Amino acid sequence: MSIRNLDALFSPSTIALIGASNRPGSVGAVLARNLYGAGFAGPILTVNPRERAIRSTLNYQTISELPLAPDLAIIATPAATVPELIHELGTRGCRAAVVISAGFGEGENEDGDALKKAMLEAAKPFLMRIVGPNCLGILSPHVGINASFAHLTPAKGDIAFVTQSGAVATSILDWASARGIGFSHVASLGSMSDVDFGDMLDYLALDPKTHSILLYAEAVTEARKFLSAARMASRNKPVVVVKAGRSTAGAKAALSHTGALAGADAVYDAAFRRAGMLRVRTLDELFQAAGTLATGIRVKGDRLAILTNGGGVGVLAVDELADMHGQLAELSEATLKRLDALLPKDWSHANPVDILGDAPGQRYAGALDALLDEPDIDAIFVMNCPVAVADSLDAAQAVVETLGSRRPPVLTCWLGEKSPTEARRLFASRRIPTYETPEQAIRALRHLSSYWRNQQSLMETPPAVSDAITIDQAKAESIIDGVLEDGRSVLTEPEATAILAAYDIPTAPAITARTPEEASQAAQQLGFPVVVKILSRDISHKSDVGGVQLNLASPGAVLQAAEDMLASIQSIAPKARIDGFNVQSMIHRPDAHELIVGVAEDSVFGPLILFGQGGTAVEVIGDRVVGLPPLNQLLAREMIQESRISRLLRGYRDRPAADLEAITLTLIKLSHLVCGLERVVELDINPLLADPSGVIALDARIVVRAERAHRRPLAIRPYPYQLEQEIETQHGGRYDLRPIRPEDENALVDMLRRSSKEDVRLRFFNTIQNFDHAFAARLTQIDYDREMAFVAMPPGEASIVGVVRLLATPDKEDAELAIMVRSDMKGSGLGYCLMEKILDYARSTGIRHVFADVLRENHRMVKMAEELGFAIEPKDNSSDPPMVTMTLDLAE
Template sequence: MKEKHYLTPLFEPRSVGIIGASERPDSIGGVLIRNMLEAGFKGKLFAINPKHETVFDVPCFRSIEDVPHRLDLVVISTRAETIPAIMDGCGRAGVKAAIVLSAGFSESGPRGAALERSTTEVARRHRIRLLGPNCLGIIRPELGLNATFAHGGALKGSIGLISQSGALCTAILDWAKPNNVGFSNVVSLGSSRDIDFGEILEYMISDPRTESIFLYVEGIRDARRFMSALRGAARVKPVLLIKVGRHPAGSAAALSHTGAMVGEDAVFDAALRRAGVIRLYTMGQMFAAANALFSHFRPRGNRLAIVTNGGGPGVMAADRCADLRIPLAQLSDGTVAKLNEFLPAAWSRGNPVDILGDANADRYKNTVAAVLEDANVDGVLVILTPQAIIDPTAVADALIELEKNADKPVVTCWMGEDLVRQGRRKFEEAGIPTFRTPEPAVELFSHISAYYRNQKLLMQTPASLSHLRPPSIESARLVIETALAERRKVLNEMESKALLAAFRIPIAQTVVARSATEAMVLAEEIGLPVVMKIDSPSITHKSDSGGVRLNLTSLAAVRSAYQEILEGVKKTHPDAPVNGVAIEPMILKPNGRELMVGVTRDPIFGPVITFGEGGTRVEVHKDRAVALPPLNPFLARDLIRSTRIASLLGEFRSMPPIDMESLEFVLLRVSEMVCELPWIQTININPLIVDENGAVAVDCQIIVDNVSPAADRYAHMAIHPYPSQLTTEWTQPDGVKIVIRPIKPEDADLEVEFVRKLSPESKYYRFMNTMRELPPAMVTRLTQIDYDREMAFVAIIDQDGVETEIGVCRYAVNPDGESCEFAIVVADEWAHRGLARKLMGVLIETARDRGLGYMNGVFLSNNERMLKFVKGLGFVLSNDPEDNSVKLGVLALQD
């Protein structure tokens, strides 16, 4: 039995109705029905228009309810004001999915927005899934489905294209045909009032015809759903994305076009890296990447070697590498020695590898072969300029033959036109990316290497920091609740540092003096020298306002500084409320680097962690990298490496390298803070001084706000943290301890071995077939989950120090957001020992706590043991109306 995806009526309809069909060549309805006929739709096609009896020989009916066949899909192209009533008729006729191409909705003003809401409400009432409105439609070449008003269709292929812009879809389709690029799906979302990126991505994950996915994004509505689906897709298929609105003007245009919010571009970029996605910036890059996908690139890393017969083009390529932070590979001594054996004495002896203007096909082939074998090289760019004694086509033939067995990316740049045209054509036929100039060739390699890096980021699932001293979350909450009860959102420095201390981040202890005498007493208690700073909730830049004094070595200096600070602040900020003057020890770290660690709240993706250079130059140099929490050590190191200041954290001049573990510790603890304290809006630790002995937060400001109660404690996060709090232990009567915990990506080998050992009967009941072991794509799908829309628990025992999986259960939330589908399987030797009931108890309780209303199951009718088991759990069973070999079960989760 093959389970159908719930969007099957949209993507694989057996019957389609065109509402507004016409034979007028200038009408959308006319283009629509011609496209369906020319594409050779394999199902039943009906026209609906009260003005015609037939349209291009297709039977035409007055209304949807007159069609003598239940339709899976309708495509509507009539005026916006007619569509709510048409949608109601579709509901009465049992239609399952609808595409609304018409414009005149929310993009046109308040009246259109009201029509859009009405249309959506009617569709939801009748359980019709809606694509659009104001979209181009959908194309499925394999099925002969072209439900768009684009001029022309698409070739069959393996690329799934999802776009918020219909115009962009038409441009890509126009380019694709002459370039022999085919598609499995082309989907234009339009306003995406119902079906959005998330659900389309989830469908393409399961679609065997789709091998890679392209997205054009103007804005997103549901960050959690978007990230969940994006990460799920990128785990099994290459995903490439263009996002517009990178600058304020573009952002405003995108908002007016789609009605969706667009977050800060740096944050969006961080989200894409974390999702394992390749980000592109131009249509040219998209087309180049499409060709690269068809060449089945094998990304290895980002170290590029350049082989050229001209020094100038090689330098051009190297410059572009520097722009994009692509390191030039350092050739090994062995490779240099090998090249010395056959290259002229005047060759460059480095990278770029200049093999001189008289290079022939053999010299190119031998050089590229030697460079590809170098372990320091992750890819090769081969450049040719058509010089008098060279045969560009012969060189192309040699490289094509060599590339067949290469395990690293090879990109070519044949510069010129007439003399190199045939060579470029041969590269295109062989599926080897080729360019006219070096810069776009380097850009393509940067995208491929970014894919390699981002895939490593994708695989990171931050686990609990349970090996560290636990934070005092309760004391941190009390600090926040006290401030909010006093109607304060800006925590003072002492409160901010109290939160850091609660999460074990080292701080410079701070006290507040409210008189000059008190300042002297406190300074003597702390120990001279001290730092004094104004304590005011409305003054962010204390130094600029004259509110800071450093390295005060005497009590007389402390007394004078107190008065000077108050007088200086009164001049610069006469209306600022002042709590007093904060006093803390002067941190003397001669080898210290001043850094900044912060948190901002993005309107789309929620909390974002920032890192970069600190001190007073933070806003001048703007050296900042951002990452989405939660972090783990790998992600923290990647965040650090993404800044320019990272190069100064190692041994630098006379200073020893910093204690990198201490810096990573601070980032991990800040990540934990924003996960566990949803009230936090911003954190600004500046400076965080780090040297060879550790890190200390010298200054900190935290802003908080009230939050609405949520069933999910991590509802404020775009990426759900690993739910370590759901781990439990269960001891068997014979003393065997079983750990039941959420599944992790690292469990892939455990899962494969577990399934391999199942009996054929158990495999059949769980997977509906008797496969010997899990395919890699399925392993990824089962072990790398998002913990939000799905949950899986594994039962683990320790056998002689080795973890062994003995059972697994899981649920996935249905599109309605109210119910979930579950599955469970237990090792054959653990049957009848209560493990299945224990696992299901944990799963049911988790689904109930998440606010889900129902748990559904699909069971084979002949699986009597399972039917008896779920009945005992309270499931109500019924027959599947479409398949008598299957029974359906429903368990109500809420009272």
């Protein structure tokens, strides 16, 4: 349901407290005290069947007696009473409720689960939103709401904090109060029966009072909604998350190495990175990161210059930087000469720039100015140790004056407890990030650089690779059909290899043999040396039962190996059905690295892809990186770079670099397989050999299930190939129509540049001179789950001549429409055809209403909309320039 009626939570006109109390120390009494004491300007109505007044205010015994319909209700009554109360409130017109009460299935209580379902069913007819149950409540200081049983009301601020834990919320409120940190909203979601993180992110992304969003998460529900909302929010403002439960064990009952390696925390890590969020490890880091990002400074890397009046603390900062895998910036000769001219002869002559303990403010100013002009520095860390021969506040003022109105990436740390107080206040007043210790500052640099990398990844345009991949999905599906008809879920190695071949993943030449004698003949056909593997539908890990023999160089050796294999398995796994042998060419690649790539299924985020170092000791080595499909070239490369083996893959000593492009392409092919074959549950390629000549899969294992519907959906909706089509306009023009892709950025910008300035103004309501990457990326890198854009292209050409797009609201009932046809194509009927196609798409996805704001002078667009049945109404008379709103009800 997303943001529908969430405004009633954070800006209600009237609040009702159900379960208010005068009993000292009770939850109802604390809620009443907080509600009345927070400064809310509207009516607060209380309901308690046994009280005449609450806090000297007239109380009502039932909801039906309330003189006003509340927008928001706070409920603190026994769980069994809540469903009926929700029904009564909905009947009165209440739009949102915060259920403080517990007893709704916590600890897997069946009666509680039934109450939760009854509560949600009661709310459903009224589209009433529920926060909780079993939560602390919500707080919105800007409108004077403290609908919680917290021990204090926070100050106003621009940070929103959303948490599943009420205990964490109160701790954070106390922590922030001591540091003068304020909030725009605080929301304790409790059991998240209705309103969840995705809903809150959608709301807060557009909230003007919120500049940064902090999350404390224990679990995520509805992964696709969460990631869609998180990606949208992250493009607008910093989103920082602490995820509890990092030590949770990984998948338990997986047949594949991939499933065993893909622990839950690694999946959350991948999801947060993919959404452009910044993950931190502790609550302290959460607020440190929020404070740093809120200053508005940004970095483009982690090359750090350190400016200090104390050599020892400079060394501590360098050590911490090394631990965080940061870099100490190299100072150019020009900068060194400039510093030589400014500083005493005994300065450090290197980075860290130690300007000596007696450094006055003027010395700080000169050295900082020189470092600011150094192009190979990503950030500057300025430190000060209190000394008797120099004034710490003078040094701070020099830093502030040197920076002036500029916002370069400069972090400060004035050490001590009493001496630096005024300096820290000065930095805070100028929004210059300041920290108490070098460790905190270096950690802040890591936060800044991680956030920058995540944002770059979120907005980076990937190169196209689709033409480099040949897929035979029908062949792969037929193999799976045969396996399931045979009553099996685990594919044999030849079947698994055939599926990899259908997705153009290189595999070793192989022949299936039924007997040791046939295996010997197959080896002669392939050429020696060979590998012989047991073929059994009952044996998953062949090497564990002696089912693999390598480097066999003669027919006799193959025969003997096969016979020995049968004997060994008979003693170890006597009930295993033996289907024969798989004879493969022995691949000899002395410079090759053994990799593992695979597919597993997460209980929250659905299918995922794993990459790391392979081989028989794969679980022991534990080198794994998890990614969420679909992958593009940039995301696949990032997965490789995050692995420990990536350093080896780049080459070292006399060992040449592996073909990283081939590895990247293999991950992309695997992503296509995951998206296309919904019945694949688990997949291992181990090892995947990689060397300068490319990659080859030596062993594969695939597990399937019968029903597609049983697989969790992909957390990120992949490119919808099924929507590609050919269209014909009323004038006979033919075009290829398909959903827009991120790699269409250049073609889209070319279309805009080839259009008249007037047409661009009519489309974007403004004259745009520069179509930069950020602008174009927002138009081409869309979320197919809640957006759609169709591009029209002449057959066989790469140029775009028309675009029509639809942006749905988070509840996917309403959607905003926009269209543009290249100026030289106007009047061709293309615009009308594009409008028809996008409206057909909207109907097919359940969208009920389509609307668009259009400049009143855009007569061509208005006329076309009228022909398609849109209602046209003038927009607010105050709009400048004058506009009209076009609406179409698709449900009629």
